[in-house]
Amino acid sequence: MIDEKTVRDVARLSRLEVDDRQVEVLARQMGDIIGYMDMLSRIDTENVEPMAHVVPISNVWRPDSLRPSMPNQEAIRLAPDAEGEYFRTPKVVSG
Amino acid sequence: MNKWEMVIGLEVHSELKTRSKIFCGCSTRFGSSPNSNICPVCLGLPGVLPVLNQKVLEFAIKAGLALNCRIAAHSKFDRKNYYYPDLPKNYQISQYDLPIAENGWLDVEVGDGIKRIGITRIHMEEDAGKLVHAGSTITSSSHSLVDYNRTGVPLIEIVSEPDLRSPEEARAYLEKLKAILEYIEVSDCKMEEGSLRCDANISLRRHGQTKFGIKTEIKNLTSFRAVQRGLEYEAGRQQTILDEGGVIEQETRSWDEEKGVTVLLRGKEHAHDYRYLPDPDLVPLEIDRQWVEELKKQLPELPSARKQRYIEQMGLSDYDAGVLTASRATADYFEQVLAAGASPKGAANWVTVELAGKLNQSGLTISQSPVPAAQLAQLLKLIDDRVISGKIAKDVFARMWQTGKEPEQIIREEGLTQISDDDSLRQMVEQVISQHPQTVADFHAGKEKAVGFLVGQIMKLSRGKANPEIVNRMLREKLLEG
Numbered sequence: 001m002i003d004e005k006t007v008r009d010v011a012r013l014s015r016l017e018v019d020d021r022q023v024e025v026l027a028r029q030m031g032d033i034i035g036y037m038d039m040l041s042r043i044d045t046e047n048v049e050p051m052a053h054v055v056p057i058s059n060v061w062r063p064d065s066l067r068p069s070m071p072n073q074e075a076i077r078l079a080p081d082a083e084g085e086y087f088r089t090p091k092v093v094s095g
Numbered sequence: 096m097n098k099w100e101m102v103i104g105l106e107v108h109s110e111l112k113t114r115s116k117i118f119c120g121c122s123t124r125f126g127s128s129p130n131s132n133i134c135p136v137c138l139g140l141p142g143v144l145p146v147l148n149q150k151v152l153e154f155a156i157k158a159g160l161a162l163n164c165r166i167a168a169h170s171k172f173d174r175k176n177y178y179y180p181d182l183p184k185n186y187q188i189s190q191y192d193l194p195i196a197e198n199g200w201l202d203v204e205v206g207d208g209i210k211r212i213g214i215t216r217i218h219m220e221e222d223a224g225k226l227v228h229a230g231s232t233i234t235s236s237s238h239s240l241v242d243y244n245r246t247g248v249p250l251i252e253i254v255s256e257p258d259l260r261s262p263e264e265a266r267a268y269l270e271k272l273k274a275i276l277e278y279i280e281v282s283d284c285k286m287e288e289g290s291l292r293c294d295a296n297i298s299l300r301r302h303g304q305t306k307f308g309i310k311t312e313i314k315n316l317t318s319f320r321a322v323q324r325g326l327e328y329e330a331g332r333q334q335t336i337l338d339e340g341g342v343i344e345q346e347t348r349s350w351d352e353e354k355g356v357t358v359l360l361r362g363k364e365h366a367h368d369y370r371y372l373p374d375p376d377l378v379p380l381e382i383d384r385q386w387v388e389e390l391k392k393q394l395p396e397l398p399s400a401r402k403q404r405y406i407e408q409m410g411l412s413d414y415d416a417g418v419l420t421a422s423r424a425t426a427d428y429f430e431q432v433l434a435a436g437a438s439p440k441g442a443a444n445w446v447t448v449e450l451a452g453k454l455n456q457s458g459l460t461i462s463q464s465p466v467p468a469a470q471l472a473q474l475l476k477l478i479d480d481r482v483i484s485g486k487i488a489k490d491v492f493a494r495m496w497q498t499g500k501e502p503e504q505i506i507r508e509e510g511l512t513q514i515s516d517d518d519s520l521r522q523m524v525e526q527v528i529s530q531h532p533q534t535v536a537d538f539h540a541g542k543e544k545a546v547g548f549l550v551g552q553i554m555k556l557s558r559g560k561a562n563p564e565i566v567n568r569m570l571r572e573k574l575l576e577g
């Protein structure tokens with residue numbers, strides 16, 4: 001159901017490296033999961049309200065007020081690479 | 096273009112002017128030092144919980160109402176997944192299938208009529224950070240630096256229907272949209288600071304055809320002018336390809352303002368697959384109808400209504416009313432001049448010509464005008480009372496602009512009061528007549544133009560202070576006497 005090409009595509013989109021052996025295993029496992037979803041989709045949901053969240057609460061919000069931010073250097077210290085007040089990444093050109 | 100029809104749709108991002116970010120309490124202030132308005136929530140550190148800023152929802156609903164949209168009863172947030180260093184979580188919190196507002200419209204003035212442009216949807220989302228390229232150019236630098244201050248600043252994205260048919264229409268739509276967002280005070284809409292951004296989709300099709308052609312998307316349109324020029328260029332590029340029997344590639348292109356061209360950013364094969372999914376950290380929204388009704392009542396008079404009122408109740412021209420209402424600040428200033436006692440036509444003229452000219456020259460906005468509305472009203476009253484001529488008033492206005500002094504003080508200090516006193520005017524009339532016998536002869540020979548020349552000479556002699564009406568009358572009397 002899930003072929004190896006799909007596994008490689010999804011891995012690329014998620015920036016994950018997978019070797020040939022893993023692709024084979026993952027294709028089978030992902031196929032099983034999708035198969036299970038197919039089973040769910042056979043259930044009659046004609047009169048069931050769509051649900052976007054498992055917890056039955058809504059409208060959780062806060063007033064528009066400021067809270068202190070982190071000190072710059074505290075945040076910078078967490079980064080694998082930084083320069084002065086900035087985070088640093090390998091060069092990025094296209095969007 | 097005659098064979099081809101342009102089909103254009105715009106996607107506009109507008110930053111909402113809340114104090115704090117959309118899902119955390121960090122400041123949204125523009126121009127702070129790099130990475131100073133950041134916290135675990137907007138940096139996407141593990142284990143944090145975003146909580147919606149209620150003001151964002153309120154502003155988005157107001158925008159929806161002002162753009163005649165249907166406000167959703169149920170709405171939710173989704174994750175839009177993509178990798179880019181300006182996006183610390185590797186997903187952007189946005190809205191996918193249940194946006195806050197849908198199915199609206201906006202009336203835009205085009206050519207000699209009004210055209211209704213459909214609004215497909217408005218959704219809420221968080222802004223991304225900013226990449227700063229180290230080194231002098233993008234290509235020479237080895238690294239990118241990232242500032243996450245803008246990450247999590249609230250945005251609304253307003254997507255139009257593909258109803259626009261020319262770059263001018265696109266520009267007019269964008270200008271109107273900006274005016275409305277400013278009027279309802281949900282966004283500053285400063286294109287130069289990036290608080291209003293626009294992407295455009297454009298395709299061509301043969302006139303009369305109903306099917307859409309293949310479209311391209313243009314990014315990096317950072318001014319009204321860029322929107323218009325970018326679309327003009329792209330329409331031309333597509334036309335050349337189609338005329339030669341070629342096929343348009345569905346791709347994303349970037350406008351290069353300096354070179355005046357669009358360049359390929361990414362092709363169809365690199366199109367993003369965003370894999371939207373509901374954000375489990377944010378609970379659904381159930382929008383209270385009563386709240387929506389209250390927000391509707393709070394909306395101010397919008398530009399179209401205000402313009403109509405200026406035309407119908409004040410007798411202003413369509414053009415003047417349009418210029419005055421294009422921004423709320425200008426319309427408010429104009430009404431302050433009226434409230435201080437000026438007549439609509441005089442005030443309209445001075446605000447749209449003299450004041451606008453000076454503001455333009457000095458790169459100021461009307462709220463920064465060194466001449467307050469009340470002082471402009473005083474100046475207009477002095478013209479109405481014939482204390483000074485309209486011409487002198489321009490000089491007085493220039494002095495007001497420079498010095499911040501009241502008009503009466505300037506007139507007193509510089510002796511600019513209009514000369515209406517008969518004796519001194521009569522002397523000047525006689526002097527000019529005696530100096531120009533040939534022109535006087537021309538007048539008697541029936542050359543009406545001669546009068547204008549002589550009036551000009553008298554005005555010059557009085558250094559612009561003579562009352563031109565009295566001069567005109569007196570001169571004619573004298574010429575016919577002689």
Ligand SMILES: [Zn+2]
Nearest residue numbers: 119121134137
């Ligand atoms: Zn934050």
